[in-house]
Amino acid sequence: MDNYADILIVGAGVVGCALARELSRFQVSVAVVDRGWDVAEGASKANSGIVHAGYDAVPGSLKAKYNVEGANMFASLCDSLGVPYSRCGALVVGFSDEDRKTLELLLDRGLRNGVPDMKLLSGEEARALEPNLNPAVTCALLVPTSGIVSPYELTFALADDAALNGVSFHLGTAVSAVKPLPDGGFLAETDRGPWRCRIFLNCAGTSSAVFHNQLCKESPLKITYRRGQYYLLDRPKAPPFARTIFQCPSAMGKGVLVSPTVHGNVLLGPSAEDIDDPTDTAVTQSGLDSVMERVRMTWPAVSLRTNITNFSGIRAHEESGDFVIGPVPGCPGAYETVGIESPGLSSAPAIARDLAARIAEAEHLAPRAERVPYRKPLRPFREMTPEEQQEAIRKDPRYGTIVCRCEVITEAEIVAAAHRPVPAQTIDAVKRRTRAGMGRCQGGFCSPRVAAILSRETGIPLIDITKNGGESYLLTGTLTEEAERRNQA
């Protein structure tokens, strides 16, 4: 028998998971499928993690509407889900009279979009706030309501809350095609067998145009894959910047930023280049060089001595330049979110709230009476007070074993990650949920230990533990097997 769900969501990124969570409030079965081996495997894990205030989007666009609405939801959403979020503010810096005109345009847009408290500053005023800024900065736009968030941790929390309330997640499952069925509903073909559903919801990121075009041949959409490359620096003793520092935006995006992260690292990037392969998340020398060239304009004293890692993410840029959100034209029962690039993260909560309400109304979904309350994950050991640490170890001695020395992550936290509603099954999944391996040694010390704990907790043999699913094996054989094989031969 085929798999069935009332609502099938393709794509377990921040938008798909936020929608899954909203739709779990109704009396329907909801399934989420994703080709990745974890949620947030696409753009949701590899972006700037900025909750944009909303000064950049063209007034009247969906980007403007959802960005401002979404940004206003972040503080309470992150608080209720225990997701790190900080309203650190932003500066958009300019180096010329031309840039100043751009900043004035952004200020005007921001005012029209309803962004509060913005202010144009002189170069001196900007440097008084951020002393590490380039002396060549002549003007800046101060945006106090800009924020930072951990985008993948937000996605995990949304997914966990959805899963607690009945949504099923089917990871490592790639949808190849979707078609409407003659008697209503849809059939989605996957590499793990077909799925049937009554309502099809396309949140497939870089693949979202593929499914749109299968369902709506008359008005096809076109997605460009726009890769952004980043540097992530180790936590400095004194953060070089308190706020996110943007340069003036261009046709390719919001430009290269220098930003603190919610975990105290420093993020540099992204580059912007259009590529052909939506899965090619490699970093390139030219891409990294282009990031550094721009970063030096903002921050002349930047040093890569403390670089921890480089990564890239791929934004789904729709030709129109705006989000495409709503029912698929001429295809009853199908809904979509296409072209969700920046400010997609900032917009996700508002997109989900709005689209779920529209789906519920159109499809006559009945609300559930009860909801399983979300249990925030325990505070990370490293953030506990000594008394809390003592108490945590007393209750669970596994808090007394530090597995990741760089980030001070305990065995108990790794065990917890393996047993969350959407459980961590891979080294990278543990890393993104706990930060084990996120630090300056990049898992050199802890990855063998994490693999052993993961194997014990999940029952997956150590030899089959992967970095990130699929064929990403850590190990290729054991000495014991080799000895036994030779003895039998």
Place this chain on the structure above:
Amino acid sequence: MTQQITCINCPVGCRMTVTLDDATKAVLSVEGNTCPRGKNYAIQECTLPLRMITAVVPVANSATPLSVKTASPVPKKRIPDVMNALHGLIVHAPVSIGQVVLPDVCGTGVDIIATRPLT
């Protein structure tokens, strides 16, 4: 015939040329060394090169393998044989440090001994 040898005795790493008798393979001369240790090493390398072999072998009922070594150097050309023998070995606890876990490996006259205690 001649053979090129890089000395391993110190960081200078003298490049030495050893001339051997074509028929008997006896060493006729060593050039390029700066000290007698180098000369001796070159002669040894050209006549009977020796190597210590270290490895780990699986331990029954334990995830942690046991580190072992040849009690003394063995002829370099026997390394594959010795490794083959070690690949087929599974040891049982307890083992004390220095204890023979495989006597006279491959007929070399050299024992394989444990390099750590296994309780």
Place this chain on the structure above:
Amino acid sequence: MTDLQHVDILIIGAGPAGLAAAISAREDGIESLLVLERESQPGGILRQCIHNGFGLHRFKEELTGPEYAQRDIDRARELNIPIECGVTVLSVSPDRIVTCVSPTFGLRRIEAGAVILAMGCRERPRGALCTPGTRCAGIYSAGTAQRFVNLEGFMPGKRVVILGSGDIGLIMARRMTLQGAKVLACVEIMPFSSGLNRNIVQCLQDYDIPLLLSHTVTDIRGKERLESVTVSQVDQHRRPIPGTEQVFSCDTLLLSVGLIPENELSEGAGVQISPATSGAVVSDSFETSVPGVFACGNVLHVHDLVDHVSNESFRAGHAAAAFVRNRSSQPVPQAFIQVKDGAGVRGAVPQKIRPDPVSPVTIMFRPADVYRNATAVVACGDKELLRKKAMIFTPGEMVALDLKPELLRGMASTDTLTVRIE
């Protein structure tokens, strides 16, 4: 929170440095001392260094890593030195209160008369190189791979390229080969290897593994597991030369690209760190800028030989014992003779010397480059205190210069010693 415990000397780390420091402090009569070790057993990195070649200087014989460690572990047991394993130190305060955790004791605070930092070092990861490519599985630091093979009995790969020709990389080339893997090349960005000649011969040449000097990895490919790496030749500025790319099809890339002293705890204690060594700035008694906090072994500066680690740590243990015993009587020197790096010298340790020392002072450093038929010189202004000639100085081998107390007699704290190679 539990009560504050007290020990005279607390040693962080039970590797070769911590063990030696503990042994010498105990031999000097310190009754109350404690060694904390985060692993389940003492021995440190030596436990996974199963190859031989350790101990030639100290024991006049060639030992494997586990054998070398066992000698110190046995000695520590004879001396009834308490070594607590499975304990991770979270912080050290400037007034030497050490906070640590373990599953059995929970969170503990220990006040120490003296603290000896002996945490060792860690490997530089891929991120430090900013190498382009994908972030697939199969990229390990050499030491992580060594742990998998030697301590856990797993093979991390079958077709291997090694980046960096430091000794751990060379050792792993042989180790992987002997376990049946194919090692395709060892790639070194410098025009020389920082590894020992012995390892180049016995780990690479014995197995016909090419050593590609002045080459580096310029691309890493593989969606899930590593599929290939691109290796390019570099020019004298270590920039890749276009057109020299060769692609190696492989499932494993091992990185042996340097070690970094692990000084997070030291920095938390307010210890001044030297940019040259990435370790603490210490006096000739291995005392850091924080009184009563000492550092020795690879956490102080990355050594070439464990024998040197042990010898340095014996001295640090003695010095800590003297500090604890004479705490009230001994005046703390306010000013030191400074030791500075001159031409060709990187990271001379100690960085400062007490005026009129009573025992010899050993200055150790790494040459910045390869120098043939050169002389290492210690000078104070125009006055040369010591000259040591050698046929070769290389960055891979530390240089030790012993200064007798009489050489330093009469020198004032305003004086500066310069160490240089000429």
